[in-house]
Amino acid sequence: MSRISTDVAVIGGGVIGLAIALRLRADGREVVVIEPNEPGSGASYGNAGTIANYAVIPVGTPSILRNLFSLLVGANGPLSIRTSALPTLFPWLARFAYESLPHRYRENTRRIAELVSGAAAAWAEFAAQIGASELLSTKGCLYLYDTREAFSAAMTDIELRRGYGVDQEFLSGDEVLRLEPCLPPFEGGGLFFPGAISLSDPGEAMRRLSAAVRRAGVEFIQASAQEIERKSNGILITAAPFEICTRTAIISAGAHSQKLAAQIGDPVRLDTERGYHVEFDMAEPPIERPVCPTAHGFYLCPMQGRLRVAGLVELGGLTAPANPRLLQALAQNARRIFPEIGEPSRTWLGFRASMPDSVPVIRPSSGGRDVILAFGHGHVGLTLAPRTAQLVSAIVAA
Numbered sequence: 001m002s003r004i005s006t007d008v009a010v011i012g013g014g015v016i017g018l019a020i021a022l023r024l025r026a027d028g029r030e031v032v033v034i035e036p037n038e039p040g041s042g043a044s045y046g047n048a049g050t051i052a053n054y055a056v057i058p059v060g061t062p063s064i065l066r067n068l069f070s071l072l073v074g075a076n077g078p079l080s081i082r083t084s085a086l087p088t089l090f091p092w093l094a095r096f097a098y099e100s101l102p103h104r105y106r107e108n109t110r111r112i113a114e115l116v117s118g119a120a121a122a123w124a125e126f127a128a129q130i131g132a133s134e135l136l137s138t139k140g141c142l143y144l145y146d147t148r149e150a151f152s153a154a155m156t157d158i159e160l161r162r163g164y165g166v167d168q169e170f171l172s173g174d175e176v177l178r179l180e181p182c183l184p185p186f187e188g189g190g191l192f193f194p195g196a197i198s199l200s201d202p203g204e205a206m207r208r209l210s211a212a213v214r215r216a217g218v219e220f221i222q223a224s225a226q227e228i229e230r231k232s233n234g235i236l237i238t239a240a241p242f243e244i245c246t247r248t249a250i251i252s253a254g255a256h257s258q259k260l261a262a263q264i265g266d267p268v269r270l271d272t273e274r275g276y277h278v279e280f281d282m283a284e285p286p287i288e289r290p291v292c293p294t295a296h297g298f299y300l301c302p303m304q305g306r307l308r309v310a311g312l313v314e315l316g317g318l319t320a321p322a323n324p325r326l327l328q329a330l331a332q333n334a335r336r337i338f339p340e341i342g343e344p345s346r347t348w349l350g351f352r353a354s355m356p357d358s359v360p361v362i363r364p365s366s367g368g369r370d371v372i373l374a375f376g377h378g379h380v381g382l383t384l385a386p387r388t389a390q391l392v393s394a395i396v397a398a
């Protein structure tokens, strides 16, 4: 084993780990990132690209709880489950059901709102720092409702968002068409978030972030962390063929963080919400901004040279292959909106790191600040990367 000593070791080079590494390097720390794959090639690559400062509502809500059973058995719907994974998933699901109760949903909304407020400004600054400002679009995001009833059913969420100061504008069906003329009519109209921003190419943003991290002097160790333990002289991370001895370790391996957190004494209830995208190559995407037909659980995202259709939640662990039925359903739903788009040019499966309450874990380990947990960002990890880095920097400095 070759031995490496450092001040800070960041485990996982997704958007969260990379943003933390950049920030701690700017704070003057010696930093290494342990990452077995191309940095930024996990969930951080394939997402919908929205810097969703409006996304304060957790996945678990009273309405989801009422419909949980029908959602889960509707195999091609926005939420589905692999039945083979049910026994393993049961503790997570039981906690998710509890977190969906009205009082928990309100409390979780408050905690997420506290984190995402300011995300757009923080990302604008972050993008400038990593040389990715031109990848940011400031045209807002749009939710669409099939029917007036669907819109009315969303009123509780809308009121909650308003309470947290989220800028949102009601649009009639005609107003939606003035904003996005290529969309078909949506009888229930839309909800426009003018302050939201989005990335035209999350993969390219990750390449620039990773290059900025390297330029800042962070060393990348291409390996997978298998074990983390406290020793008398610091934290020892085994990542064969390396042993990394560090004063501070950050666990930011996204959906793969649970085992490492448990090894250091923090058995968190982390699981994964599997998510998908299909992409249709085209010179000019037919929409100007990310658009979410809310009934179907995905976003249509205009990206450089393509339309990305990203979303769905499949509960089913980290090892099962992509579900072709869900990929087909995603493509079919996209064709209902844009019948001419044809067959997808490529498909993708990724793993959101998800806590039952949708609130990320960003805190010192229970054994001390020598290990910091930074994972579980669910649907808003891209949005929260700069904020997470700032919080971790404050914990390290305390």
Ligand SMILES: Cc1cc2nc3c(=O)[nH]c(=O)nc-3n(C[C@H](O)[C@H](O)[C@H](O)COP(=O)(O)OP(=O)(O)OC[C@H]3O[C@@H](n4cnc5c(N)ncnc54)[C@H](O)[C@@H]3O)c2cc1C
Residues within 6 Å of the ligand: 011, 012, 013, 014, 015, 016, 017, 034, 035, 036, 037, 038, 039, 040, 041, 042, 043, 044, 045, 046, 047, 048, 049, 050, 051, 052, 223, 224, 225, 226, 252, 253, 254, 255, 256, 257, 274, 275, 276, 277, 310, 311, 312, 350, 351, 352, 353, 375, 376, 377, 378, 379, 380, 381, 382, 383, 384
């Ligand atoms: C379909 C979909 C759409 C989404 N849309 C949005 C959106 O519009 N806006 C938004 O804010 N968020 C969105 N998200 C969520 C967002 O992509 C994630 O929350 C975010 O990318 C999480 O970043 P991460 O760094 O924690 O995880 P990842 O990007 O998955 O990175 C984790 C890294 O850890 C590495 N790793 C794993 N195990 C080990 C180990 N043992 N040792 C070392 N390294 C390890 C992996 O190789 C990986 O590179 C979406 C997610 C999906 C799936």
